Amino acid sequence: MFLMMFVWIFVIVGLIFIFSKPFRGENYAFEKRPTSSAVEILKQRYASGEINRAEFDAKKRDLAG
16 A cells, blocks of 8 residues: 555656656756857966967967867
8 A cells, every 4th residue: 555655656746847847947957057168268368378379379270170
């Protein structure tokens, strides 16, 4: 009897989860972290003085293809 009740509770909770998923939105469980593109990171490194203009230009050309 207890096992059957547990199975039904599991089924009901599962159905609620499945049918409520579209209403929660994409970022319900996991927040998306803002991602930086390689060029943005390169610009930040240049702006902070980590690399010089020649390195910046060379790396930017490499990223462009």
